[in-house]
Amino acid sequence: MTELEKYIQSYFGISQEDLAQVGALFKRQTIKKGDYFLKTGRVCDKLSFIQSGLLRIYVQTPNKEVTQLISTKGYFVTDLASLIFNTPARWTIQALTDAEIYTIDSQDYNRIGTLIPKWHELEKLFIARCFTILEDRIFTHLSMTAEERYHFFFERNKELFNQVPLQYIASMLGMTPETFSRIRKKSIS
Amino acid sequence: MTELEKYIQSYFGISQEDLAQVGALFKRQTIKKGDYFLKTGRVCDKLSFIQSGLLRIYVQTPNKEVTQLISTKGYFVTDLASLIFNTPARWTIQALTDAEIYTIDSQDYNRIGTLIPKWHELEKLFIARCFTILEDRIFTHLSMTAEERYHFFFERNKELFNQVPLQYIASMLGMTPETFSRIRKKSIS
DNA sequence: GTAATTTCTTGATTTATGTCAAGAGCTTTT
DNA sequence: AAAAGCTCTTGACATAAATCAAGAAATTAC
Numbered sequence: 001m002t003e004l005e006k007y008i009q010s011y012f013g014i015s016q017e018d019l020a021q022v023g024a025l026f027k028r029q030t031i032k033k034g035d036y037f038l039k040t041g042r043v044c045d046k047l048s049f050i051q052s053g054l055l056r057i058y059v060q061t062p063n064k065e066v067t068q069l070i071s072t073k074g075y076f077v078t079d080l081a082s083l084i085f086n087t088p089a090r091w092t093i094q095a096l097t098d099a100e101i102y103t104i105d106s107q108d109y110n111r112i113g114t115l116i117p118k119w120h121e122l123e124k125l126f127i128a129r130c131f132t133i134l135e136d137r138i139f140t141h142l143s144m145t146a147e148e149r150y151h152f153f154f155e156r157n158k159e160l161f162n163q164v165p166l167q168y169i170a171s172m173l174g175m176t177p178e179t180f181s182r183i184r185k186k187s188i189s
Numbered sequence: 190m191t192e193l194e195k196y197i198q199s200y201f202g203i204s205q206e207d208l209a210q211v212g213a214l215f216k217r218q219t220i221k222k223g224d225y226f227l228k229t230g231r232v233c234d235k236l237s238f239i240q241s242g243l244l245r246i247y248v249q250t251p252n253k254e255v256t257q258l259i260s261t262k263g264y265f266v267t268d269l270a271s272l273i274f275n276t277p278a279r280w281t282i283q284a285l286t287d288a289e290i291y292t293i294d295s296q297d298y299n300r301i302g303t304l305i306p307k308w309h310e311l312e313k314l315f316i317a318r319c320f321t322i323l324e325d326r327i328f329t330h331l332s333m334t335a336e337e338r339y340h341f342f343f344e345r346n347k348e349l350f351n352q353v354p355l356q357y358i359a360s361m362l363g364m365t366p367e368t369f370s371r372i373r374k375k376s377i378s
Numbered sequence: 379g380t381a382a383t384t385t386c387t388t389g390a391t392t393t394a395t396g397t398c399a400a401g402a403g404c405t406t407t408t
Numbered sequence: 409a410a411a412a413g414c415t416c417t418t419g420a421c422a423t424a425a426a427t428c429a430a431g432a433a434a435t436t437a438c
Contacts, residue, residue, distance in 0.1 A: 059328070066332045069325070081321040084314060090324075092280045114308060122304060124313040125273060131316055132270040134323035135257070139216075140249070141330040142363045143255045146425065165385060179425055181387055335395070356417065368395055370417055 004049050007074055012122040021115055026102035038091040044089045045106040053099025057091045066169035090139035095165050096164050141170045144176040148185045193238050193291045196263055201311040210304055215291035217343035226282040233271035233278045234295040239264050242288025245357055246280045285353050335364040339372045
């Protein structure tokens, strides 16, 4: 079983055969550090699984660049709204490191449901789980200070802190790099 | 066509017959101002459509009460994670006004998929749309000041401002009632 | 291995937002 | 209609976080 299949298995819980069928629709692909997976304004016509490497999802606003998420091994990456509704992508997605990904194009993606009858239901559950993760993330912004968000995130994502420029984590947590740096200093000493 | 059916129609786009079938699973119910629709820690075994009235979704934390959302006419209300995964509810949901709602219990909810084959797919799309709304909301916290969030929300939800205690809107936007009040004053004059 | 670039830290300062406390203005209750 | 509760506002002040600027540290390019 490939790693992709293992992850799909764990997220969706489908049979060996179904797994092989879905897995086969994903094509292995490498993407170099700095390359763009997606740019704001284009329609996102693919969904990828990250086998290795790191991708950053962000938006360029008039004032500043805002990092929405850093996606790592084992996660799927796409602009969901754009993929599903064919709207222009809100996010730009760029590789922070060389990355190995498995990609399915939107055509094949839309075909999964016909191959595997239960797929829509399982995917519904998967997206619902993603939904609740975002609910919780909003809650952190309503209830926590920058410092609390830092610790909360750090406890759950220690590895990330020595893999990516910290300014991106700062942005993702809704604070400036300077504030991030000061909290970090306090926390280390 | 009932209002419930009209909304389901607009969200899910299903046929007249299917609509009648789903619609029939919802039972009309009234709920008095102050009544609890759901309490944190219980398992949420229902999903409701709001026909009229306002419900507030919030959490009591050790320090303060945090309002996650105020739900209005035309919206569905539930603790999605709890409904789907049978986990203890994170949110408490309380009526801010007398409300008229249409409720489906989790048993019937889980049966829709067997009645209407396309349901899971349509619901997937519906939840995906909710997902992207939350993505956008997170973005407001990463990119905007309290004042900007105020205006952004105000432009889109003017009516709400003379229907509910403003402190709840303040909380929902991630600021104190005092800050909210000051921004409001500036904005009026 | 040195230069060039990018990233991170630090200090000084400003600005935004939170806290506390009091009172005014509404609603609801009696 | 007075009393009791809420809710909102306001001022004074405290604190958190942003901004600006400079330099140190790390990384990447040559």
